[in-house]
Amino acid sequence: MANVLEKFSLVDQVGIVTGGGQGLGRTFCHAFAEAGADIIVAEINAKTGPHVADEIARLGRRSMFVETDVSDQASVQQMVAEALSTFGRIDFLMNNAGIVQHLPAEQVDVEDWRRVLDVNLTGVFLCCQAVGRHMLERRSGRIINIASMSGLIVNFPQCQASYNASKAAVIHLTKSLASEWASGNVRVNAIAPGYMNTAMAQPFFDDPAYGGVWIPAIPMKRPGEPEELGPVAVFLASEASSYITGATLVVDGGYTIW
Ligand SMILES: NC(=O)c1ccc[n+]([C@@H]2O[C@H](COP(=O)([O-])OP(=O)(O)OC[C@H]3O[C@@H](n4cnc5c(N)ncnc54)[C@H](O)[C@@H]3O)[C@@H](O)[C@H]2O)c1
16 A cells, blocks of 8 residues: 555646746645646746746756636637647646735726636636546546635625635536536545735735734634645645545635634
């Protein structure tokens, strides 16, 4: 019987991370590479994406940046074609790219509403579909969608109806695809992070109007560090989670308990 830690290994696996150029996506790229995987950084930002791909190469893994807009079907199909022509197969996909708009619902422009849904929900679907077809053909694959605790609760004091709705939909899309693709040996799961201490979020934690409200509402009384999500992602991308599909793992310091 294999040692239990071997089940977490991603050695010789190939994975795609969308929005891998910064923030949590960059952390996920590093975590997967540290577990042994080769990484395709599918990112809309042509400056940050290549930088992270270089970092992964310096870890001794193969890596590739593909400029990708996850909300654009042609762009997603091109990215998957390039990934397959370079690496030959895709073992796991992480749908991490996401955007947020903070605005009271009565002031939200329909174009902004659509953009959030296009990136956060349709983008996840397009990547799942394009990569899922390949995985179903191989009868092997794992997909991890980055949802949010905002798909389970409504944050306060910030107003973000489009984001909350999109993340709730990602959680149910995850279950729907898990149901359809279980017989094809493709597992689909989600991670729902709480407030994470990324470079972009950090100023908000110091602001009494935001951090002053958020932190007391977290049972663990602190934001999560991005690195605390890496092992969870490796777990879902690896054989360690072989009997888990359709699940959403909540990583929020207990925020959704209260
Ligand atoms: N940071 C948090 O506290 C937190 C909490 C819960 C969930 N999340 C989710 O985690 C994910 C990453 O969040 P983050 O804080 O690192 O955000 P971020 O803004 O720092 O990074 C998002 C990345 O996605 C890329 N991106 C945006 N639109 C894209 C598109 N159309 N196609 C391809 N790439 C695109 C951006 O260029 C960027 O590199 C998001 O889905 C977010 O909703 C974040």
